[in-house]
Amino acid sequence: MNTVIRRRILALVAILILLGFGSVVYSLVDLQIIEYEDYKVKAANQQLKDTVIPANRGVIYDANMKVLAQSATVWTVAVAPSEIDEEDRAGIAAGLSEILGVDEQSVLDKLAKTKSSYQTIKLKVEKPVADAVRQFAIEGKGGKGYKGISLSQDSKRYYPYGNFAATVLGFTGTDNNGLSGLEAYYDDVLSGTPGRQVSAQTATGGDMGYEYDSFYAPQDGNSLVLTIDEVIQHYAEKELDRAVQDYNALARGVVIVMDVHTGGILAMATKGDYDPNNPFTIYDEAKRAEVEAVADDPATEDVDEHKQALLEAQQTQWRNKAVSDLYEPGSVFKLITASAALDSGSSTLNDSFNCTGSIKVAGTTMRCAHTEGHGAENFSQALVNSCNPAFIQIGTKMGAGTFFNYFNAFGLTRKTGIDLPGEAQSQFYTAEGLGPVQLASCSFGQSNKITPIQMITAVATIANGGDLVQPHLVSKVLDAGGNLVEDLEPEAKRQVISEETAKTICSIMQEASGRAAVKGYRVGGKSGTSQKLDSGDPEARISSFVGIAPCDDPQIAVLVILDEPQNKVLGEVFGGYLAAPVVGQIMSQALPYLGVEKIYTAEEAAEADVTVPNVTGQEVANAQVTLTRDKGLSVDVKGSGSTVVRQFPSSGTLPRGGTVTLYTEEGLADEMVTVPEVTGRDMASVEKALAAAGLNLRKDGSTGSSSVIATTQDLAAGTQVPLGTVVTVSFHDPSVSAD
Incomplete structure (x- = not known):
């Protein structure tokens, strides 16, 4: 080998050495300076596990501190397909679908995503079901546990009174943020601040122990005390719901009860409404049928049309007509x-x-x-x-x-x-x-x-x-x-x-x-x-x-x-x-x-309800004295016995002057009578018709004039009822406008 060739080889080697050294230098510069922050984050992610700890959402109370909305701990069930052996997929899918009530094929589809380390199977799982999942992961079907199944803590909003004040309270979404009503308006107040637990991990991903953990406690949300009074709200909802049904109010109904001095809302409701525990369910049967008809119509090719119909029905029931x-x-x-x-x-x-x-x-x-x-x-x-x-x-x-x-x-x-x-x-x-x-x-x-x-x-x-x-x-x-x-x-x-x-x-x-x-x-x-x-x-x-x-x-x-x-x-x-x-x-x-004292006029006092005493077991003569002299009631005795064995009504109240039926022989069945039609009649005619039928009359509405007309009766004409039943009739004075 001559000198020229040797020199060329040495030069080539030197160049290669310089290139290699330069590459090393560049890599060091890239690692320590250019990409330093990125690699620092990646290293921290490999060495640290950061777990979010959800804050408890604040409670919503009524004016008397009754709980109207509160949160409780639930769990999210997830799988890590990348950690699950292929031969275990079918068993896991079958077990989870049975425990959670989810579609087995959908679980299999998620397990097939083998490059994924996290797939959610079901949210908001309550404790008994979460315990069953945990047991299944440990023991499996035949004593063999399954890896790759995880449970993480979350919270779920509960409304203990169901559809009570639904359009006022609103509801939360899967992320626990308020989506409607007070839940949305005061979301920042109720939400709180999540906490964190940062844990050090070994090279294989295991925890290094609590001494290496950093814990940042969550700050729970604040709670609201409403002006709504649960008792008055129930009164208002009950009466409104009955009216919406009785009069078939197609576009729903509204009630508001307000304290006139403070502006505080004691009750507010829109009927028909929904249950905020399951807000996406359509509760109006007619609306639900309309939505299902769109889904079942062969002419409806566009799935979006069904979604739109469903969304409109949901938004209608969520809408608070009062505001x-x-x-x-x-x-x-x-x-x-x-x-x-x-x-x-x-x-x-x-x-x-x-x-x-x-x-x-x-x-x-x-x-x-x-x-x-x-x-x-x-x-x-x-x-x-x-x-x-x-x-x-x-x-x-x-x-x-x-x-x-x-x-x-x-x-x-x-x-x-x-x-x-x-x-x-x-x-x-x-x-x-x-x-x-x-x-x-x-x-x-x-x-x-x-x-x-x-x-x-x-x-x-x-x-x-x-x-x-x-x-x-x-x-x-x-x-x-x-x-x-x-x-x-x-x-x-x-x-x-x-x-x-x-x-x-x-x-x-x-x-x-x-x-x-x-x-x-x-x-x-x-x-x-x-x-x-x-x-x-x-x-x-x-x-x-x-x-x-x-x-x-x-x-x-x-x-x-x-x-x-x-x-x-x-x-x-x-x-x-x-x-x-x-x-x-x-x-x-x-x-x-609310403690507002009743002040009766003389006419009202004469017709005011009285409590019916129980006189069963008494001698008929004594019972008659108790009912007539002491209570101002009338008596109708059935049978030839000397002792009262049964009475109707047995308790409750009757308008003063009403009739109590006393039965004096065992085995005598309640005598049944037919309710007459009294709407459209004047008061005297109503009194006569009900008395003839053996029924008691409770007067409602305008009763101060002899010209009043019966507008409604609470028991429909033709109904069979026991002798002595009270029929409430509402009267209207034609001299007072009703429009």
Whole structure:
């Protein structure tokens, strides 16, 4: 080998050495400088295990600290396909599908993703099921355990009363974030801050021991104390649900009960609703059938059409009509027009009107619901009669500017700011847009559209002496230890009308209470029956009634709305017929519960219920004395024995003067009688018909006049019932408007 060749070889070797050294230097620079942060993170990830510890979501309490929503520990079941042997997949899929109630093939599909180290099988698994999964992972089917199955802790929201206040409380999603209602509005308050546990790991992935762990405790969410009273909420929901069903309100119903002095919501409900424990299930049978029909229709090729139908049905049942739906309030709004007219001085109680059944405004004929006309009437009578022509004149005399100023002062031009998501903005004519026809229509409650929460807040202003209050649902925020964090009781916004005006309107409202009347309480109210002008259905109506009680010192206001009722009373869907009794039933339960004392008139005292004593085992003569002399009841003796062996009713209450049936022989069966049809009759005729049938009568609604008409009976005609059963009949005074 000559010198030239040797030199070339040495040069080549030197170059190779330099290149190799340069590569090493570059790699060192890349590792230690350029990619340092990335490799540092990767190394930390291999050496450390970071586990998120969820915070407990705060509790939602009612006003008396009853739990309405709380969270509990659940588990997520997952698998690590990369760690599972192929021969174990079928056994794991079969076992997990059986325990968890999931599809076996879907588990197999997830196990087949062998490059994955984490596949979720089921979320929100409760303890008994989680324990079964844990046992299965340890022992398997034949004593052989399975690797690659994991359980991680999570939390699940529980609503112990089911669909109670569902549209108010809302619900949470799989990530425990609020998706609706108070859960969404106060999500930041309720959520808390998750914690972390950072654990050191060995080279093989095992834990190095607790001495190497760092623990960052979660900060639990704060809790809410509501103004909602669970007892009053139950009263309100029960009565509203019954009315929605009885009158077949196609577009659902709404009830709000408000403390008129604080604006606190004691009850709020929309029916039909849903169970927040399973919010994605459709609970309205008709809606569910519609959704299923879309899914089953062969003509429906697009899966998205079914999804859209399902989503619309879900959003409908989640929607809180009390704050999210606009409506034309109808004659209930006449309370606002009347208050504005008296307070501004544009009208007085001495003003007189002559209603002929219609009135012309700028060439447009506007009619009264009382088509034959009310004739001569003063201001108070116009409100009690709910006379449209009179209120058109009242509004016209007030003028567009004054009308709009009071409309604005009552808070009807902006959202109330209630602590719920999705509050709708009202739609209304400004002063400049109120021409003669528009002003006339707005004066009796049509054309302008507001929310139910705006309507009851405006009525509360009248009831409390003239102050506009802030409606709200949360009174306090507590920390995880139960300590007060924040008191949220708001102040009144402003005085809208004088106390004198407010008292005057409250006094007139008592005359208009109609079927909402409650014995022992001075209930004031106003009915409304409004057209749904933009619904496309000329027959669509909204029946409503607002009540306050007691009129001499109002404590609560109750608003009930039935949207598109189909079943009529005396051929009509008037708010005074349909919604007023619902308000009356709620008042009759809520007022005693709140400790409001009953003060009976002489007439009411004579008809007040008395407790039926149990006289079984007594001599008939003694039993008769106890029932007749001591309780003011009548007695009907069946049999020839000398001792009472059974009675009907055996307990409870009866209207004073009612009849108790006493059986004096063993083996005598209850005598069954048929309930007669009494609706549409006057009171004397009703009393006679029920007495002839051997039934007791409980009078409800307007009973102070001999001209009242029976509008409803709680037991349907033709029903077979025991002799002496009480039939509750609701009466309406034709002289009090029901529209």
